[in-house]
Amino acid sequence: MWNNSLQTLMVSTIMAVGVSLSACDSNKESATAAEDASAEKSEQAVAETTKEENTTAHADLDGATAQQGTPVKYDVASWGTGKVKTLNVDELSEIKSAFGKVVSTDENSLDYASNPASKYRFKKADAPYLDLIDSEKYLELGWYFANPTDSDNEKKLSKNHAKKSYQLARQLMGDEGGKLVADMLNGQIVKNKVIGGQKVELAKCEFYSCMLVINKSAAQTADK
Template identity: 75%
Template sequence: MLNNNLQTLMVSMIMAVGVTLSGCDSTKEDAQNPEASAASTSEQSAADTSTQTTPTKTADLDGATAQQGIPVKYEVASWSAAPVDPLTVDALDDIKSTFGKVVSTDENSLDYASNSASKYRFMDTDAPYLDLIDSEKYLELGWYYANPTDSKKEKELSQNHAKKSYMLARQLMGDEGGKLIADMLGGQIIKNKTVGGQKIELAKCEFYSCMLVLNKADAQTDNS
């Protein structure tokens, strides 16, 4: 029994000495090659930093992209400034003639103030519109105001509508009427102002639409 205990003790001591020597050898190797140890540590640190700082690409969840287009240019300065035949707001047939051929008529329409009126359309239903609305109190010009992302054809029609409105405004209000259209196309909103002897109830171009509303009552003062 004693011999067995001594044998077991000796084996344990031998194993402990082996582990100690192995640890010493490893420490000695690190001490003899400090550059290799430092390089290993540096590589690990760089890898950790790269993992932390590399940005993660975020997917476009809705897949949408902002539409961009070319705004419509209205070269009003180059439009004809030749003399025109003056018209009054009651000369409906002559006014319609300036806009062209009437495609359809709605006798049960409403004017700017929701009064009974007649609407004259000069374009097909599915085309950018050009309208006249006539009532006892108001004469209204309305046309499609093209968006930058519209097609080339839609933009051309919008420009043509603006040119016709420019000509009609000059017939009704002289050169001041032409300037009024230019101001509208430039983003100005005109309200309750007398222009060229006509009372302007509202004139503006926004949200795909231009509208010029003339009050048929004779203007006595300039409310600008």
Template identity: 80%
Template structure:
């Protein structure tokens, strides 16, 4: 009787333990599945969340806004091709009169090749410059070349300086001289070229400056 009862109790206990273990395994599987689903959902949410653009993406590193400005226009065609008084490179007084009134003179200046020279300024020191430099070997025309971001007044003076230089170039080199200045204003650089009988050592406009340098010692003799 005891043995039979004990046997019955043991069988019942084993069955109960089996059911309990099965329930635990089922719970673990459910928890693991739920955790996987939660992890996948979190990953998806992170992937779908838009990333804010870096503040530096659409801004300069220093925070400054670049200025574009309006390029200066030189209406060379309107400056005319009417006849002008022809001048020689040694007619300094007549050359200066084309540029206007001399504001200051520096007798201890230097020319293109660092030779002693005289510089004649036709503008005050705080204004866009217009200069003549004269030495034994060179005659140099120099004027301010306005930048797109300059003021309207600075641009206007730059245009006026260019027009005077255009006129003087025509007086010294004929229509070829006028074309030379037009080419300079369009960004061309001319070196060691005979133009209208004058030897042009260098002619260019860049970095706020235009310069036209005539080699007087080779003028009207170099036929290259």
């Protein structure tokens, strides 16, 4: 009787343990399946987000391309190649007259090399600038270099400034001076070069600005 009861108890215990282990395995498999499903959903969400970001990026790029505007064209050939009155770099009054009427003067400005200088402005502060900076050593021509996205009026003023600078450069350096300004408008940068008898320290147009810097102390007027 005891043996039968003991045997029955052992069988029952083994079956209970088996059922328990089976339940654990089932729960573990369910948890693993849930984790896999969650991971798959996360990967899908990341993929969809990345796709949306890429689509937005392409849209932004397309938009930026569409808003680049119309490049500014300078009709240098129509600005004249005839004979002009020759000017020396120290004839400041005549040089200022070539740019027009002085709107404001700053006697406490600085030149290209941070030396004391006078700045003459030929446009109001809210308009694309046209400046002359004169010091003991340098004469600088500076004007606004229009961007393709600028307004038509800004582009027009920029062209007018470039034309005046072209004509003044011809007066200071002959035809070589006119060619220099044309090259500047086409993106060329000139440094430390004698042009038309004048030592050009720097000539360039970039980042909304054109500047032509002449070293007056190194002028070679005999070569003009």
